Amino acid sequence: MTREAEFVCIPDPSPELAHRGIDCLLAGPERGGIARKLEIRARRSSFDALCQQHNISIRNQVVCLQDGTLAMVCLWVPNPGKSAVCYLPPTRFLHDREPQAAACLKMAVGAAQTAGMKMIQGVFDVDESILRRIYRAAGYDQLAVLQFMEHASRWAIPEMKLPGGYHLETYRSSSHELFKQAIGASYEQTLDCPRMSGLRSLDDVIVGHQHVGNFNPELWFVLVHESRGVGVLLLTSNPALQSLDVTYLGLALPHRRLHLGLFFMTQIKKMMRCTGAITSLLAVDEANTPALALYRKAGYRPTQRREVYFLPLGMRS
Secondary structure (H helix, E strand, O other), rough: OEEEOOOEEEOOHHHHHHHHHHHHHHHHOOOOHHHHHHHHHHHHHHHHHHHHHHHOOOOOEEEEEEEEEEEEEEEEEEEOOOOEEEEEHHHHHHHOOOOHHHHHHHHHHHHHHOOOOEEEEEEEOOOOOHHHHHHHOOOOOOEEEEEEEEEEEOOOOOOOOOOEEEEEEOEEEEEEHHHHHHHHOOOOOOOOOOOHOOOOOOOHHHHHOOOOOEOOOHHHHEEOOOOEEEEEEEEOOOOOOEEEEEEEEEHHHOOOOOOOHHHHHHHHHHHHHHOOOOEEEEEOOOOOOOHHHHHHOOEEEEEEEEEEEEEEEOEEE
């Protein structure tokens, strides 16, 4: 528990307080009037269904009480890959409550670390300057500005064949080590969120990627050269949106600038045909200019820019 001059923050609240916290997350601080009750009623059932679908515990909260009412909340959601994501109430409710929100985020750090998480983060639109101030006040650092991109048309780029000496394998227990090799090698001199490198074990990274949507091992590819994994393309199918999304793409340093990235683009095109997808989505660090150029060449177009603020919670074991 943390007590400030005018408010108190409580982690792991009681069930009753946790339900009040979710109401705050959905519709802002406790206040009188029918409008808030209607907003909660409109949003609560879908939120509860989401929690049930993804096994989210609503006890993973930090709530802030002020003058006997619930003024602010941070829900932190742990992921199987030992990373946690923070959620605050809608931005319109954060004005004049920045200290309370920052205090909740600070306390969430300790709670997530106790739960075994290796990093904690928050993601928000780049124009949300109030959230940027709150995360900075809570001690979080900017990890990246992500550009979300979409390909929603039939691709005109020709399919490519791999150069001699390379071949693809899909994910199997027998190829797990190849995926670890390739992912680990892809982090060398990476321009894609480089501060994340080394925070989690490669096994944790793979588990985290597997829990992005519905994992299908037939959509995970490792590029093998001389019996070593040197590149990965991890895809996730989203049937509801008829989309095939890029979870991760990476190449080992000696194998970059050999047009292998463009080969991966044609592999995405091939898998879109196989899965019946009509669009493909991805997110890339804006600092990764070679990747941005590759995606643009393949026909991806930007749709949204979001910032990621994070804190590492300990080095990998």
